[in-house]
Amino acid sequence: xxxxxxxxxxxxxxxxxxxxxxxxxxxxxxxxxxxxxxxxxxxxxxxxxxxxxxxxxxxxxxxxxxxxxxxxxxxxxxxxxxxxxxxxxxxxxxxxxxxxxxxxxxxxxxxxxxxxxxxxxxxxxxxxxxxxxxxxxxxxxxxxxxxxxxxxxxxxxxxxxxxxxxxxxxxxxxxxxxxxxxxxxxxxxxxxxxxxxxxxxxxxxxxxxxxxxxxxxxxxxxxxxxxxxxxxxxxxxxxxxxxxxxxxxxxxxxxxxxxxxxxxxxxxxxxxxxxxx
Numbered sequence: 001x002x003x004x005x006x007x008x009x010x011x012x013x014x015x016x017x018x019x020x021x022x023x024x025x026x027x028x029x030x031x032x033x034x035x036x037x038x039x040x041x042x043x044x045x046x047x048x049x050x051x052x053x054x055x056x057x058x059x060x061x062x063x064x065x066x067x068x069x070x071x072x073x074x075x076x077x078x079x080x081x082x083x084x085x086x087x088x089x090x091x092x093x094x095x096x097x098x099x100x101x102x103x104x105x106x107x108x109x110x111x112x113x114x115x116x117x118x119x120x121x122x123x124x125x126x127x128x129x130x131x132x133x134x135x136x137x138x139x140x141x142x143x144x145x146x147x148x149x150x151x152x153x154x155x156x157x158x159x160x161x162x163x164x165x166x167x168x169x170x171x172x173x174x175x176x177x178x179x180x181x182x183x184x185x186x187x188x189x190x191x192x193x194x195x196x197x198x199x200x201x202x203x204x205x206x207x208x209x210x211x212x213x214x215x216x217x218x219x220x221x222x223x224x225x226x227x228x229x230x231x232x233x234x235x236x237x238x239x240x241x242x243x244x245x246x247x248x249x250x251x252x253x254x255x256x257x258x259x260x261x262x263x264x265x266x267x268x269x270x271x272x273x274x275x276x277x
Contacts, residue, residue, distance in 0.1 A: 050118030
């Protein structure tokens, strides 16, 4: 294990600049690492980052949300971070849902708000559909594999990184997608290191059917990145409005898929605080 990864991870956590509880939760799947902050008696909010981004990516958002929530930023099982998958392998969406239920149970949370980005948005949405009694409000940041599929050009550009992950390929891909948007260098460094992090193959996302999406009970916010290359932002907006007409849709015009949630802090936190109030 490259110690540089954990050095970069811990350095980014220090950017949160507030008291932080690092919690280790043991389950049948292994050990889940959670970075928690905010008043312990405040409404709970679970943050799920994109695959490989680690929970540290919430450094600009979590401290502000922690003013009114008890924030739990979770390192995904099988992805880069401090969670350790050394139990039952997670091979299908139902395994991830059972893992999340266990996380909530150990934290003694009957219900929580969820906010996810990218892969974390897919996991948050499908968990809300699978366990509607455990998710109160839901915020999806430029969601992938939720309402529409990934752009073929995005997938094609990502193939070299997927086949042979390297720090250089990670940085090239992120520079291409973020299109010059200023992104925190410390997070870019951590993400580059995460590309070479040894981990299990992630559970492949399965997009919910339109019929299943119409069963969603949680209050829904969808934040669309106006310059996202992962999919067509206009198509995403129109599809959300069709399949989830009660959802609130907020578009951040200058955001790209991978500049969220580390950048655009003011617009993003304003949208989240309003939805979660």
